[in-house]
Amino acid sequence: MWFWSMGTDIGIDLGTATVLVYLKDKGVVLKEPSVVAIDRSKNKILAVGEEARQMIGRTPGNIVAVRPLRDGVISDYDMTEKMLRYFIRKGCAKRKISAPNVMVCIPSQATEVEKKAVIDATKNSGAKKVYLIEEPLAAAIGAGLDISEPNGFMVVDIGGGTADIAVMSLGGTVVRKSLKVAGDKFDEAIIRHIRNKYKLMIGERTAENLKINIGSACKGLRDLSMPIKGRNLITGLPDTIEITSEEIREALLEPVSLIAESVHAVLEKTPPELAADIMDQGILLTGGGGLLFGLDKYIESATGIKVKVAEDSVECVVKGTGKSLKLLNKIEFDGDMEVSLVEKCN
Numbered sequence: 483m484w485f486w487s488m489g490t491d492i493g494i495d496l497g498t499a500t501v502l503v504y505l506k507d508k509g510v511v512l513k514e515p516s517v518v519a520i521d522r523s524k525n526k527i528l529a530v531g532e533e534a535r536q537m538i539g540r541t542p543g544n545i546v547a548v549r550p551l552r553d554g555v556i557s558d559y560d561m562t563e564k565m566l567r568y569f570i571r572k573g574c575a576k577r578k579i580s581a582p583n584v585m586v587c588i589p590s591q592a593t594e595v596e597k598k599a600v601i602d603a604t605k606n607s608g609a610k611k612v613y614l615i616e617e618p619l620a621a622a623i624g625a626g627l628d629i630s631e632p633n634g635f636m637v638v639d640i641g642g643g644t645a646d647i648a649v650m651s652l653g654g655t656v657v658r659k660s661l662k663v664a665g666d667k668f669d670e671a672i673i674r675h676i677r678n679k680y681k682l683m684i685g686e687r688t689a690e691n692l693k694i695n696i697g698s699a700c701k702g703l704r705d706l707s708m709p710i711k712g713r714n715l716i717t718g719l720p721d722t723i724e725i726t727s728e729e730i731r732e733a734l735l736e737p738v739s740l741i742a743e744s745v746h747a748v749l750e751k752t753p754p755e756l757a758a759d760i761m762d763q764g765i766l767l768t769g770g771g772g773l774l775f776g777l778d779k780y781i782e783s784a785t786g787i788k789v790k791v792a793e794d795s796v797e798c799v800v801k802g803t804g805k806s807l808k809l810l811n812k813i814e815f816d817g818d819m820e821v822s823l824v825e826k827c828n
């Protein structure tokens with residue numbers, strides 16, 4: 483193998499929106515959008531990551547900017563493999579590394595087929611051994627929670643494709659739920675709202691900018707406005723309108739309430755002792771989607787339990803994959819298989 487040196491371990495957050503790479507002893511070395519731009523006429527990759535993201539919605543006919551993961555899982559296998567290879571190489575630049583062990587995170591209710599696709603794509607990108615870890619478990623470890631204690635913790639990890647909710651104790655997951663409602667669905671809801679109300683068609687990036695810059699999940703918490711450009715569906719011409727935080731809140735009401743209902747449903751299935759612990763300690767919110775302004779307050783009012791947004795929310799999962807890699811030397815694994823690391827280690 484040409485670019486690895488023996489014994490190096492890598493943690494990867496293979497996300498719908500973002501890929502992060504963590505090197506043991508170095509920390510997070512790469513954070514880029516999960517986007518690949520391809521020239522279809524020549525069947526050639528033109529750009530990967532941030533450069534490819536800039537092309538979304540702006541490409542001529544022969545060039546497409548694709549996102550090879552959808553709803554937290556691989557939807558375009560070939561592109562995922564090529565993207566992973568590129569990111570691993572870039573993350574390990576200038577380091578002579580061979581045949582690493584790679585820990586990759588997956589949504590908590592991924593199917594066997596979806597898990598196998600992640601394992602195969604990672605192996606074909608140059609890994610020696612591949613291990614999988616559930617996203618909320620990785621997020622909890624990355625956020626510094628000591629989940630090996632006989633104590634109930636609840637993590638809500640909201641990414642681009644999935645919201646993963648889990649109650650953990652004694653190093654294992656007790657109750658879990660994964661729903662395909664997260665940052666991407668927030669953007670789609672904004673696009674739909676503006677199309678229906680103003681007959682204005684806007685792109686994904688404009689919707690994401692609205693969500694991040696003026697969006698809110700809670701009434702009365704944010705009072706901002708932003709001018710946006712799009713295509714008027716009646717005249718067919720470019721048009722500009724002003725959108726307010728309150729309108730974004732209305733647009734996001736459905737996906738946000740679906741997440742809050744799922745948190746509620748997980749709490750209902752949680753054994754009483756653990757529920758009491760969660761009541762005392764609160765719920766931890768991680769992932770980029772968890773940064774939606776006011777989402778913590780919305781979940782708080784829906785459940786009556788305090789919600790805290792993790793520091794470095796977007797990096798929690800990859801930091802958790804990295805920290806769990808440190809345990810690899812201490813335990814025997816059967817090879818390329820799913821492991822609930824913390825269960826095995828503690």
Ligand SMILES: Nc1ncnc2c1ncn2[C@@H]1O[C@H](COP(=O)(O)OP(=O)(O)OP(=O)(O)O)[C@@H](O)[C@H]1O
Binds near residue numbers: 643666769770773
């Ligand atoms: N400040 C913010 N406010 C609201 N949303 C945000 C903010 N920052 C990032 N996001 C959203 O977070 C999402 C990406 O989060 P993250 O990088 O954790 O997802 P991912 O790990 O790629 O996805 P998944 O785990 O679902 O596969 C995007 O939808 C992005 O728009």
